[in-house]
Amino acid sequence: MGRAVLISLLLVLPLLGCGSREAAPTGPDPQRVERLARGVNLAHAFTASSDGPPVWNVGAQDYALIRGLGLRHVRTLIELGLIIDPGSEDGLNAAAVIELHRVIKEANRAGLMFVLALQLDDASKQRLAVDSTARQRLVTLWQVLAKALAAIPPDDLLFELLNEPTVEDAIIVQSLMAQLVAAVREVAPRHTLVVTGPHFSDAQNLLQLQPLADPNLVYSFHFYEPHNFTHQGANWGWSMWRQLHNLPYPSSPEAVAPVLDTLTADARPHAEWYGQERWNRDRLAAPIMQVAEWGRRHKLQIWCSEFGVYRYYVNERYRSAWLRDVRELLESGGIAWTHWDYANGFGLASGEPGERKADVATVQALGLMP
Template sequence: MNRRRFLQFATASASLGITGCSDSEGVPADRLKRLARGVNMSHWFAQAPFSRATLQSRHTADEFRALRQTGLTHVRLPLDPYVLFSERNPARLDADRLPLLDAALDMILQADLAVIVELHPEDRFVDRLATDDGFVDAVAQFWRALATHLSARDPGLVFLEALNEAHFDNPPRWEAVLRRFLAAMREGAPRHTLIASGDGWASIDGLVQLTPVADRNVVYNFHFYEPFEFTHQGATWGYDMWRHYRGVPYPVDAERIQAALSLIDNPRAREEIRFYGMSGWGATRIAQRLDQAAAWGAQHDVPLTCNEFGVYRLITTPADRIAWLSDVRTALERRRIGWAMWDYAGGFSLTRDGMNDRRLDEETLQALGLQ
């Protein structure tokens, strides 16, 4: 697709909206109920090698039944597009791996859990979308094919999410790409509910810059990990300073900030945590931040979900993590915003020790209001 054709499509979609929605009254209430409480199944069909053994045997039917018994209503299934996508023939889904995805969806649905199928690529894939119109066209063809395949499944239980954490640093460009994807998804799955997020890593700031599409059968999503100084302390990916943070408390407490500073040897990281100590992060500030998303949703009369939030567990004080999870979950539910914790058995896990001990962690369940 050349740039002129892409801009013509973006302009048309912005003015006319997305066609093909079967529900002009909005997302059915029973579907929003299904999006109320969830967890992300990371490192399975994304963030992991594409081996048949990994795709086939990472999780069991018993695990999904146990998740449903806690009161969870859905799971979010990150899907690296390259599991099924070939740029040479984007409208053809990989015939060898597609049955593995179908088997995973069957297992989830048989446990009476709904599922969000979302594209979860590596950063270089997203970077190409930000600049390459031909690649956007190829991915749109892929989405049309995948949505068509998934359209045979119950639209009350299967949701389709356009892309995980776009980070174009160019909201108008992302909005045009998003509309392109939503149009292709709607062509393939006329009855299913779609999920869309803003630029800026699906942040609240990115969300509030979006103009909702005319298609009313769309849920708008954001991710929430604020304050990152707390939730990502010790993380070795992303922002370089995260790996230097130690002992960062939640909520902010002056005495504990001083203790944290004594543990941090990087001068820049020390300064950032000193500044964090003046930020006032606690339940009230979390509520105020989420009010910004809720106000945007109310302004546009569209439903919201927060399908990623969590705390990296490596060095975080467990009681602080539980307090943050409880505060965020409570604030979301008070605003009638559905949620999905990141993640089930990774570094932020709902389990006791990732994949090493997959028994569900009782304190985390309690923080999430689950059994």
């Protein structure tokens, strides 16, 4: 045997051995997929403190309630400003990272997988659309953050790379997602990562995303259709939502007619249009089943990481009907889901921290244990 051939074999054999010991994954670990099937968001769970790390306002009682309902995971948005420290060596707030470790492990001990989703303010997101330097800073940040949390077992923690990019350019978001996945993979090779489409991560936005080469990914979208129903009375977003109250579901001109005289003149045409659109289970099914089919065609794990109805200005009967329809449609499409939210305006529970109680109508609509 020639010396060159011998050297070539010695180089190749270790690679063959590695491949035989651990085959390349074909998708997210089935155990993680199972735990992702049903969960709840913990919105605004982290709040800033004046002289220390972020304050976490969810505790053992909340985790017991969540797990007792049959939910298997929680999802939390962490705002960028709460975890960075430009003056530190790695750019992270060390106290905030320690607190993150603590709350993630507390959820894990309660039997809940933790999904950590990064949230940027609107101005920062818009910079991503026009500034390659801003995109690179985000990539670098994620690599540092993932490295700081990589010791947490992959079965207990998923990394969601960016909540609602708002950037409308699908090509830019496609490139950014690929960069983020590659960067995190260098420090967290086995953790499942969550990617999403452009704009506000609606169902049609996810369809604009080309599947990435990494198999250990979850593809996420949000579902709030129609927004005039799910966000009626909301004091953020589109100003007209503040003036829309008591809209029914399903919608039709006849169902909406009794409400029209109670609305402002500005809001009335929008309520009439909502009735004319005839939102019902079949109309909700169209975008959900389109995403489900897209996922099946590409052999991807699809996850609806947010869906819900703002509860303060809607009849509970209509809210429950919408939640039930959407939840059943997601499940019939094989789509994992996470309700928005746990204990705020969209919540499945109410009350002060440590004393929260589950809302029976919401629990029943979500098909959970009483």
